[in-house]
Amino acid sequence: MLFLIKTLRALMRNPQGAIGTVLVFLLLLISVFGPFLAPQDPESFNFGSRFAPPSAEFLFGTDWFGRDLFSRILVGARSTVLLAILATFIGTASGALIGIFSGFVGGWVDELIMRTIDAIMAIPGLLLALMILTVLGSSSLNAVIAIGVAFAPGMARISRSTTLAVRELDYVSAARARGESKLWIIFSEILPNMVAPVIVEATIRVAFAIMTLATLSFLGLGAQPPSPEWGLMIADAREHMFRSPWPILAPGISIALVAIAFNLLGDGLRDVLNPHSQE
């Protein structure tokens, strides 16, 4: 807890970190309270005002059914952002654990794991997610799991390479020489010192996760219409692109903002989590 407060305080001193933290915090607020803040029902039709440009009544305009885009974005934030974070978390945690284990144990175990991961990485991430979804069946939660699994190999590689660098350091040797258990070495000596690049990578991946979720929804394998999931909104609005840009712009800009927010946070965290900058 003390560590969290310290990190937050340091983040607020870092310009990128401060902007990122504020944006991400706002996003989380919207994800949680979005449905209560929405001025209109996201699924109610207003046939009188289809394709309306932004106005006082419809802040972001309306879509082809005359649904209020602002309300849809607010309500959709929950499924989009939270699911993306969940997917990233699954991918990061499992990947990092595999990577640390593989890097620390070394030897033929390491080679076996890494060659398997090489094989998995040969399949494009989206294709892999599609394969998993075909087996699990299509639903939002399964899409999250599929994306998590598809992310894991990349994270495993990153965490393995940082583990290999940390493992050679003398404090790990010192721990081995004094006969510490493997669990202590992995979780207390290595993990805290390799977590920085992993967290930075994870924040960047959140944006990817949103895109992949959107893609899966677009292909009809994730969220199902009329759910206001952002990716799905873009996918559906494609047909009406030439009549009004607003149904695409609103969710598109939202996704971009989320990506920027998490990237900034990631940059800030990278600086803050370096132990030498902590005073």
Next chain:
Amino acid sequence: MTQTMVLDIKDYSLTYQTQSGPIRILENINLQIAKGEVLGLVGESGSAKSSLAYSVMRDLPGQVEMETGSMWLKGEDLMTMDEEELMHRRGKQISMVFQNAATALDPTQSLGDHVEETLQAHQAVSKLNKSKQETLKRVYELFELVGLPDPILMAKKYPHEVSGGEKQRVVLAMAISSNPDLILFDEPTSALDATTAVNMLDLFAEMQKKIGVAGLFISHDLGVVAEVADRVAVIYGGRIVEVATVEDLFANPKHPYTQSLLASLPRPSDIRYKRGLKIDEGTPPPRRGAVPNCNFSHRCPKHDPAICDHSRVLLEIQDDRKLACVRPDVAVNEEQARSSDILPPTTDIVLEVKNLTVKLGRASLLSELLNKEATQVHAVNNIDLKIHRGETVSLVGESGCGKSSLARALVGLNPFEGELCLNGCDIKALDAAYRADVQIIFQNPDSSLNPRHTLETILSRAIKLYRPDIAVKERSEAIQKLLEQVRLPAHYRNRYPHQLSGGEKQRVAIARAIAADPKVIICDEITSGLDAAVQAAIVALLRQIQQDTGVALLFITHDLAILRHIAHRTAVMYLGEIIETRSIAGLDHAPYHPYTEALLSSASSPDPKTETRQVRLKGSLPVRTSLLTGCGFESRCPRRIGDICHEQPAPIKSTAESSHILKCHHEIVDLERIEPVWKFT
């Protein structure tokens, strides 16, 4: 000063901007280097000596807050030049030799290309279009000049194919390729082995005579500077405190800082004159906030507020030198520390190593499947070693000789073959009891202490694992006692390693080792990265601990000068074998193993009372992946007898002295006739 100086720095000050406010780097620097002169610049780590080199190169790494003064290179002010003008001067008029040749060279370029590129870059500037052939000829000339054998073959090699010394020679060839007016040397020998470093120093001196270039030689090692420089400038906390000729400075240092620096350096004659080392772990001067009038005043023994704090103390000419001290003639009641005798060790053997062999390298899964033989390095070969209770055995040798592999094997970090015997019991497995009894301290405390753990966590782990007799509640008290034992304040327990200085970090590592109440502590180069005064303090601490607990120390080092102040016996390692074991008391007398002789001779030291006989090694090391038929030192030995050295392993011979054994084909009688390495006056 009538002649124009090659470099004339006038009243130069530099302040950097940091997140927590401005920080003074260099203050009122005044330095002149004449043509053909080498000025040595010495100071402890953090004294901004490298920053001065970067300022001369006009390539400052920090964010400049304020920069004043002027810097004249042959009558032109470098500080008023724009980037393009500077580019023409860098490499052409001023060149630089870096500390680490391994990173200064591009691994994807051949050695010849490196020099060729430098030549071409500066010919373009002078509009001289030489043909490719002529350029190559010049490359070979330069390689020959810096003493690289077979220049044509060398030019085709890549950096990873040659040794560290050879890389540094290539960097030097690049530096002199355009006939510069000034060469900046930034710790050029620190990363090299002693025997290679002396060869480099000889080369610098020779080069200096041949081409007459001016040089600024930066080093933390006074001994090294004494070898090459004409004059020495001592820098402390960003200010020059004393400038004098080498002879004057070492024979009669006047600034209290210079005096303290010299007093903490070990010398070859120390045993003879019972000289001890001065321990002065003062804090560095403040770099922020109020500007002190004299920045040494906070730790100066003769500081008198009435005189010293009156006005800013500047570098002024006083007699034969320049000095930044207002009361240099005041004598201080401070004698050179006397060495107390190291307590004699007992005769009971605590750790015995028999036929220990360490092989490094593992076959990959693929080559194992293909049944390929793995190439293994024979890091340690059949070593026998005994350590007595209360004894310090030093293990010396150059990098890669297997010292650290042996140390790591002894604490269970490297697999090994052979027998271990602790307290008279054969050790079958390195279990918890053994690990508690044999502790290790690593060279670099920056990497041996986990940056994310507080000192409390670091120390409590060792107590938890090794001292089940200490209850959880009493651990806090035990930590306090440990900190006390290594002379660290109790409130440090909540600090992180990066909040400590280098010497303090090493103390924490020592505290962690003694937490287990061990029988043997292996100290793997633990003073190598430290300044002389801090090294002296750490050595004194280890001796105190040994006196109190009777622990045996295996003190691994490549620095021979410090041995006299800590060790009882020394074992010299070469290519994985112990080639000589002898007592420290007898270090000044022959017979020596020819390698020991060269090693002792290459330990440079600014000792006016000692004359060191020069022994230099040539030749290269054999491959380490196969066992040698003969003596390992044969390829570089200046006293090689003949084919017998190549064909038969050197026999073990003992000398008149009881514990003295060496491995050599020479008869002991012949080795005894060799002149001693040092002559004391």
